[in-house]
Amino acid sequence: MSNKKGVKLQSVSKIYEDPKTKKPFYAVKDISLDIQPGAFVTLLGPSGCGKTTTLRMIAGFESPDSGEIYLGGEAINALTPNKRDTAMVFQSYALFPHYNVFDNVAYGLKLRKMTKDEIHRKVMDILELVEMTGMESRMTNQLSGGQQQRVALARALVVEPSVLLFDEPLSNLDAKLRVTMRTEIRRIQQTLGITAVYVTHDQSEAMSLSDQIIIMYKGEIAQMGTPREIYYQPSDEFVADFIGEANFINGRIKEIKGDNCLMEIAGHTLTLPSPKKHPVGSSCRMVARPEAVLIGKEGVLPCRVTLSCFMGAYHFYHVMLEDTLIKITDYCPVNKHTFQAGDEAWLHFEDNCVHIL
Amino acid sequence: MQRTQRAKLERRKFFSDPLMVGVILILVIFLMLFILYPLAMLMTDSVYAPDSYSVYQVSQSPEEIKALFADEGKDVQVLSVDRKTVLQLEDITGLTLTHEMGKTASTTYMADILKVELPGTTVAVKNDEGLLSLQSFPHIFRDYTFRRAFTNTVGLGMITGVGAMLVGLLFAYVDCYVKTRSRVMKKMFDIVSLLPVVSPPFVLSLSMILLFGKAGLVTRKLLGIYDSDVYGLSGIAIVQIMTFFPVCYLMLKGLLKNIDPSMEEASRDMGASRWKVFTTVTLPLMLPGLGNAFLVTFIESVADFANPMLIGGSYDTLATTIYLRITGGSYDTQGAAAMAIVLLSMTVFLFIVQKYYLESKTTATLTGKASRPRMPITERSVTLPLTTLCALASAFVILMYVAIPFGSLFKLWGRDYSLSFKWYEQLIKADGLKAFKDSFILSFVASPITALLSMIIAYLVVKKRFFGKGFIEFVSILAMAVPGTVLGVGFIRGFANGVFRTGFLQELYGTGAILVIVFIVRSLPVGTRSGISALRQIHPSIEESAYDLGAGSGKVFTSVTLPLIKESFFSGLVTTFVRSITAISAIILLVTPRYLLITTRINEFAEKGSYGVACAYATILIAIVYSAILIMNLFIKYFGTSKQVREAQKDVQQKRREASERIENL
Numbered sequence A: 001m002s003n004k005k006g007v008k009l010q011s012v013s014k015i016y017e018d019p020k021t022k023k024p025f026y027a028v029k030d031i032s033l034d035i036q037p038g039a040f041v042t043l044l045g046p047s048g049c050g051k052t053t054t055l056r057m058i059a060g061f062e063s064p065d066s067g068e069i070y071l072g073g074e075a076i077n078a079l080t081p082n083k084r085d086t087a088m089v090f091q092s093y094a095l096f097p098h099y100n101v102f103d104n105v106a107y108g109l110k111l112r113k114m115t116k117d118e119i120h121r122k123v124m125d126i127l128e129l130v131e132m133t134g135m136e137s138r139m140t141n142q143l144s145g146g147q148q149q150r151v152a153l154a155r156a157l158v159v160e161p162s163v164l165l166f167d168e169p170l171s172n173l174d175a176k177l178r179v180t181m182r183t184e185i186r187r188i189q190q191t192l193g194i195t196a197v198y199v200t201h202d203q204s205e206a207m208s209l210s211d212q213i214i215i216m217y218k219g220e221i222a223q224m225g226t227p228r229e230i231y232y233q234p235s236d237e238f239v240a241d242f243i244g245e246a247n248f249i250n251g252r253i254k255e256i257k258g259d260n261c262l263m264e265i266a267g268h269t270l271t272l273p274s275p276k277k278h279p280v281g282s283s284c285r286m287v288a289r290p291e292a293v294l295i296g297k298e299g300v301l302p303c304r305v306t307l308s309c310f311m312g313a314y315h316f317y318h319v320m321l322e323d324t325l326i327k328i329t330d331y332c333p334v335n336k337h338t339f340q341a342g343d344e345a346w347l348h349f350e351d352n353c354v355h356i357l
Numbered sequence B: 001m002q003r004t005q006r007a008k009l010e011r012r013k014f015f016s017d018p019l020m021v022g023v024i025l026i027l028v029i030f031l032m033l034f035i036l037y038p039l040a041m042l043m044t045d046s047v048y049a050p051d052s053y054s055v056y057q058v059s060q061s062p063e064e065i066k067a068l069f070a071d072e073g074k075d076v077q078v079l080s081v082d083r084k085t086v087l088q089l090e091d092i093t094g095l096t097l098t099h100e101m102g103k104t105a106s107t108t109y110m111a112d113i114l115k116v117e118l119p120g121t122t123v124a125v126k127n128d129e130g131l132l133s134l135q136s137f138p139h140i141f142r143d144y145t146f147r148r149a150f151t152n153t154v155g156l157g158m159i160t161g162v163g164a165m166l167v168g169l170l171f172a173y174v175d176c177y178v179k180t181r182s183r184v185m186k187k188m189f190d191i192v193s194l195l196p197v198v199s200p201p202f203v204l205s206l207s208m209i210l211l212f213g214k215a216g217l218v219t220r221k222l223l224g225i226y227d228s229d230v231y232g233l234s235g236i237a238i239v240q241i242m243t244f245f246p247v248c249y250l251m252l253k254g255l256l257k258n259i260d261p262s263m264e265e266a267s268r269d270m271g272a273s274r275w276k277v278f279t280t281v282t283l284p285l286m287l288p289g290l291g292n293a294f295l296v297t298f299i300e301s302v303a304d305f306a307n308p309m310l311i312g313g314s315y316d317t318l319a320t321t322i323y324l325r326i327t328g329g330s331y332d333t334q335g336a337a338a339m340a341i342v343l344l345s346m347t348v349f350l351f352i353v354q355k356y357y358l359e360s361k362t363t364a365t366l367t368g369k370a371s372r373p374r375m376p377i378t379e380r381s382v383t384l385p386l387t388t389l390c391a392l393a394s395a396f397v398i399l400m401y402v403a404i405p406f407g408s409l410f411k412l413w414g415r416d417y418s419l420s421f422k423w424y425e426q427l428i429k430a431d432g433l434k435a436f437k438d439s440f441i442l443s444f445v446a447s448p449i450t451a452l453l454s455m456i457i458a459y460l461v462v463k464k465r466f467f468g469k470g471f472i473e474f475v476s477i478l479a480m481a482v483p484g485t486v487l488g489v490g491f492i493r494g495f496a497n498g499v500f501r502t503g504f505l506q507e508l509y510g511t512g513a514i515l516v517i518v519f520i521v522r523s524l525p526v527g528t529r530s531g532i533s534a535l536r537q538i539h540p541s542i543e544e545s546a547y548d549l550g551a552g553s554g555k556v557f558t559s560v561t562l563p564l565i566k567e568s569f570f571s572g573l574v575t576t577f578v579r580s581i582t583a584i585s586a587i588i589l590l591v592t593p594r595y596l597l598i599t600t601r602i603n604e605f606a607e608k609g610s611y612g613v614a615c616a617y618a619t620i621l622i623a624i625v626y627s628a629i630l631i632m633n634l635f636i637k638y639f640g641t642s643k644q645v646r647e648a649q650k651d652v653q654q655k656r657r658e659a660s661e662r663i664e665n666l
Ligand SMILES: Nc1ncnc2c1ncn2[C@@H]1O[C@H](COP(=O)(O)OP(=O)(O)OP(=O)(O)O)[C@@H](O)[C@H]1O
Pocket: A016, A017, A018, A019, A027, A045, A046, A047, A048, A049, A050, A051, A052, A053, A054, A201
């Protein structure tokens, strides 16, 4: 598809009125982002953080209170949804119940004044892409959830929009189908090279699908980056806590030596990658993922095991480092020593896996 | 926080859709011109007279004045106001003024300023300038006819309101709580609640006269009563209760269904008797609902024109009094307008109380569906009296309806009960076919327009955001509270001399078009209501996705919205047809001899005492209405999509719930 375009939001804000207190509040506050053509970007965040609102502003259903939205360099603030080159896939699928599968998919094409043959060809092609061939004449209520989702996707794709917008498209499906469908969506998006903005609050979905993840919190962008960056270098405690499991450990920087620094934790000193923002002598907080904390009979930090639990793929520990609780997932536990609750043990960290906030 | 940008953007988006802007503009104009404007005209009429009289006291005697004016060739009219003589002159040149009495809007109100006795002769001069005064209100409140009509109307409303509510409650209670031999009872309930919908407004009055009047089949033939009098309060009240209780029944049934049986069972468990449960649990829960039912009926009763007209006898209500003022000899426009305003304020006030206060209270006390079905009451001490009462009431209603076709077939009601078609022949001879044709065509034209308009209004109100939306919703629903008679008078005042008496649109008056417009206005609220509730069921994302795929609002409406609320549209079509073809209150004031309407003809014949022909008309009318409803039901059964839509929606919700449960379980 030749017409892929990027999306740019420039300090976009949206104010809503609280229905109860009548007080205005920012549903989206001063968001700026730049989505490259062909990229798959996910908006991720807890419920009510403004993901849907952002998406609906891009689609044109809501008008921003301030800021500009650009589609492929063109300002589209004043365009109505039907004039915007975007197509949305809704959480509830929003299929037209009075049309069959074919007519649902053909709806957008008919509005574009194409010949019957052309419409037929395009619809068939897209149905093949979403693997729904042979179901053209079914009514939508005769389809399973996954099939309905495919039709909804086909209906959005067939009009060849510059940008595809997804609002939690998989949340009505069961867990297994979600995994299948998300790989499907990614496959189709990559086949067509179309720009996609995807809203979800399922982090594994975001991780597996995206080129870029945007973490939102209370209407603002908390962090923007690749899945790896978000996971290993979270910008703050909220992001670290929101994505995956995180241990927070307090420490004090003793010395900075080039790329490395000496950090004092619970009275012990260890070498870590240098922090960016903190000067020597200041205290700071570190994030360590449970699988990046290693437990053994020797290490740098002494601790006491308070919980020990075999989980199959890994062994799960709670340990106390002074008065900080640390969770550890010890993968491939077969060949390793198993600690019991009450045991003394030693901790150290996987290289490059501890991030100083 | 800045909001100007959003407002600006929304405005630009709004104006980029000329179709919608145009439609909204047309709607606003329509509502203003045909609902608000006539009512506003009534309001001004009641306080403003376009010309006025100045009244003076002069020292000359009447004879002197007459002689003087005869010399100059000027006209002198002698009026008698309150047993005092007043000379109406063209001017007062040459007369000696002794006192200026003041100005008055019309000769009717002149008495008010003639209270003081002064020497000399009273003369009145007509001015061209208008007079703004509240004279008309104290005047009508002093008017005995009006005061009696007012108390009559309120009294009748009370009786009918309470009666219909009680009968409705009885039926609803039996339907929801009592174990009955269900098939027969169910059928009977259905029939009883359908009959008043299909029947023209005055059919029950007609059969009341036939069965219980002087020559009544029941009163004279069966009971041998020769001086039975159905005309008056008791007659109207019975007829109105029978007409309006099915509405109460349906309303209360909806409420009773929503009461959670466990509340009553808890009370039973603690040892309360059935009666105790009813009075301490069920009734308090129902109270706002009962109030609601009462008010709805009260408004209907107060606005009713046809029944009091036919069977009221000397029991005049506001609606009939206004009608008589307008059509009768004493053409007191200002008085009639003021009365219409009184009636209008009453219904509108109660309507607003009902709609915005009671309705929300009703739903607030009874939220959520009953968790499981209720164990029906089986004790014979309860079921027997209740079902008997219901059966008697139903039998009575059915008897009343059966009387009509027989009335049209008997040779001479009261004397000769042999069958003949002579009334039908007479009907055809007396231009009956033209009446059917006119009524049919006018209603037929009004139906699709109303159905479409109401669906458009519902769509705009539910799915769109724009300036003036509140206005459109409020006015189109408010029209429900305007009594037909008031609307009729408003149309006369508003259009007889053109809009604002300028002659603009004057051609409209007296045509079929204005009748069609009245039909539309009368049915619009019903259609809009049903459209709104149908559309609220449809998830906004369905229309949004069409919009998003590139459809403009017109296309979204025709290709998605309308097909999804097809049922509501079609029922709006039929409802309008039925309401129009059976309408009388507003129409009777506006119809001209060019058009013969079934309802006005029935009224004429019944007034004349030609009950046979009236019954023949009514029978055919009921048949037409009933077939229209049959067609509607058939259509909905075979072509309706709404059920499918509702299922699809339920499906989605169900799946979502399941999915989220599954996630929680993980
Ligand atoms: N039409 C509206 N009027 C008033 N407030 C609204 C409206 N729509 C959304 N909001 C509020 O704006 C905030 C952001 O809503 P939004 O729908 O964007 O959240 P979300 O991130 O999509 O959440 P979820 O994950 O639950 O879908 C919420 O607090 C919500 O209550």
